[in-house]
Amino acid sequence: MRAAITAVLGIFALNGVVFGSWAPRVPALAAQIGAQEGSLGLSLLGASIGMIASALLTGALCARFGARVMVVISAIGGCAVLPVLGMTRTPLQLGLVLFMLGVTVGSLDVAMNIAAVTAIRQSGRAMMPVFHAAFSIGGLVGSLGAAGAASLGLNPLRHLAIAAVFGAVMAVVFARRIPVEDLTARTTDPGPKKSVVTRPVLWLLGFIALCSSVAEGASVDWSAFFGVHQRGIGEAAAALIYAGFSVCMAIARLLGERVENRWGSQRMLIGGSTIGALGLLVAVLVPVPAFTYIGFALAGLGLAYGFPIALEMAGAAGRRADGGGGERELGFVTTIAYSGFLLGPPMIGGIAHVTSLPVALGVAALIAWAMAPLTLLASRARRRERQTHQQAVESVTS
Template structure:
C-alpha cells in the first residue's frame, strides 16, 4: 500500500477509534455526570448537532486551507475534546464537550473523504470503500479497547486520555503523507452551479441519507429488536450489532473490486436490494437466527452506499486541473448527517406506537429507496456531461 493510501486509511481508522472509544463508555459517562436516561440523551444530541453544523461549512474551509491542514487540526481538536468528555463532571459540560467533538469529527469526516478522493484520482481506481473499512475497523478496535478499559476499572477520563494520546501520536506519524496541501485552483472545468442547484448532488445526498438512516437504526436498535421481539439475552442480542459492523467492514474491503467490475450504480442498486431484504427478514420472520442473518446481510448491502456516494460527489465536483470536490462532498455529507440525527428517533417513535418489527419494516423501505436514487443520480450525471459537451 502506498504511503498516501496508508495515511488516509489510518486517518479513517483514527476517526472510527475516537467514536468507538467514547460511545462505548456511555454507561460510565452517564453515571459520572449523574444523568437520567432522558437528560443524558439530550447531552448526546450535542455530538450530532456539532457534526451537522461543522459539515455544512466544511467544504469551503477545506477549499481554503486544504484537506491536510483540516485533517490535522480537526483530529487534534477531537483528541482534546475526548479528554474533556472523559473528565466532564456534570451534564452541561459533557454536552459542551460532545458538541466540540461532534464539530471536530464533522470537519474531519469531510476532510478525510476529500483526501481519499485525491488518492483515488492519483491511483486511477476506486478506493473509497476500502478507506471506509478503515473507519469500521477503527470503531471496532475502539469498542474492544473500551471494553478492556471498563473491565479493568479504568475511569472514562483515564481511558479517553490514553486514547487521545495514541490518536495524536499516530496522526503525527502519517500526516505528512495525507494529500491535500492548500490547493491552487484553476478555473478550468469548474462546475458552473452551486451544489444546491445540481440534481445529481441531491440524488447522491439521498443515497447517503437513506444509508445513514438504515445504518444508524441498525446500530442503535438491532439489539433491542433481538432482545424484545426475538427473546434472546442482552449479551446475545449485542451480537446482532457486532455482526452488522463486522460484515460491513469486510464487505468494504472488497468494494474496490466490485466497483471496478460492475460500476458504482450497479453496486449501489444491488446493495440496496440486499439491505432491504435483510432488514425485512429481520423485521418479519420471528426466528432469532434469521434476525442475525438479516442484520449481517444489511451490513453487506449498506457497506458501499455511503462511501460510493461521497466518491461520486467528489467526482461530480472535479475540475479540469484535477482538484475540486470539497464543496460537493461537504454538501452530501451535511445532508447525510441529518439521517444519523433524525433516523434513530424516528425509528424509536415508530417502535413506541407499534413494535420493533414495524419499525425495521420502515427501515427496510428506506434502504430500498437507495436503488432509485442511485439510478437517478447516474442519469442526472449523464445529462450534465451531455450538456457540457454541447456547450463546448
C-alpha cells in the same frame, strides 16, 4: 503514493476507532445519565447537529487551505473531547458533549474524504470503498475495546480516555503524510459554473448518502441497545453485535475496488441497499438472539457502499478541467448525509417510544431500500448534466 494511501487509510481507521469506542457504550452512558429511549435519542441528536454544523464549512476550508490542515485539527480535537463523555451525568450534558464531538468528527470526516479523493485521482484507483473499509476496521477495533472494557467493568470515562490516547497517537503518525491538492495549479474550466445548491445530481447523491446514514446510524446507535433490551443479551455480548456489523461492512468495503471495477457504482448501490434492508428486517422480525447478530451482519454488508460511493460520485461531479476540485460538492453531499444522523436518532427513538424499537428499526430498513430508486434518478441526472456541460463547452470553444 503508497505512503499517502497508507496515511489516508490510517486516518479513516482513527475516525472509526472514535465511533466504535463510544457507540457500544450507549447502554452504559444511558444508565449513567438515567435516560430512556426518548431522552437518549434527543441526547444522540447533539452529535448529528455538530456534524452538520461543521461539514459544509469544512469543505470550503479544505478548498482554501487543503485537507491536511483540517485533518490534523479535527483529529486531535476529537480525541480531546472523547473522554468527556464519561463525565456526563444528565441527558443535556451528554447532548452538549456529543455536539462538540460531532463538530470534530464531522470536520475530520469531510477532510479525510477530500484527502481520499485526492489520493484516488493521483493513484488512478477506485479505492473509496477501501478507505471506508479502514473506517469499519477502526470501528471494529473500537467496539472490541468497548466490549473488553465493559467485561472488565471499566466505566466509560476510563475506557474512553484510553481510546483517546490511542487515537491521538494514530493522528500524529499519519496526518503529516496526508496527500493534498496543489492549490497553486488550478486552471479555469470553460464550462458554466453552478452553485452546488442548484445541481439536482448533488441533491440526489446527498439523499442516497442520507438514507445510508440513517440506516447505518440506526445500526450503530441502537444495535447494542436492541440486543440488551429486546433480546436479553448481556452488555458485553451486545457490543459484539456492532462488532459483527463492522466486520461485515469492512469485508465488503475491502472488496469494493474489485466490485466497482466489475459491476459499476450503480449496481453496487442498488444491490447493497436491498441486502441492507433485508438484514435489518431479519434482525427485528426473527425473535432469536442468533438472528440478531446475523441480521445486523447482513446490514453491514449491504450498507457498506452507500456512503462512500455517493461521496466518490460527488467528488467526480465537482472535478475541474485541471483534475482538482470537488471539495465543496463533497462537503454539500456530506451535509445532507449528516441530516440523516440528525433525523435518525430522534426519529428511531421517537418511533420506538410510541410503538417499539423493532418497528423503528423496520422503518430504517425501508429507508435503506430507498437508495435503489434514488440511484437510478442520480445516474440520469448526471448524464443530463454532462450533456449540458459538453454543449456549453463546445459553444464557448466555437
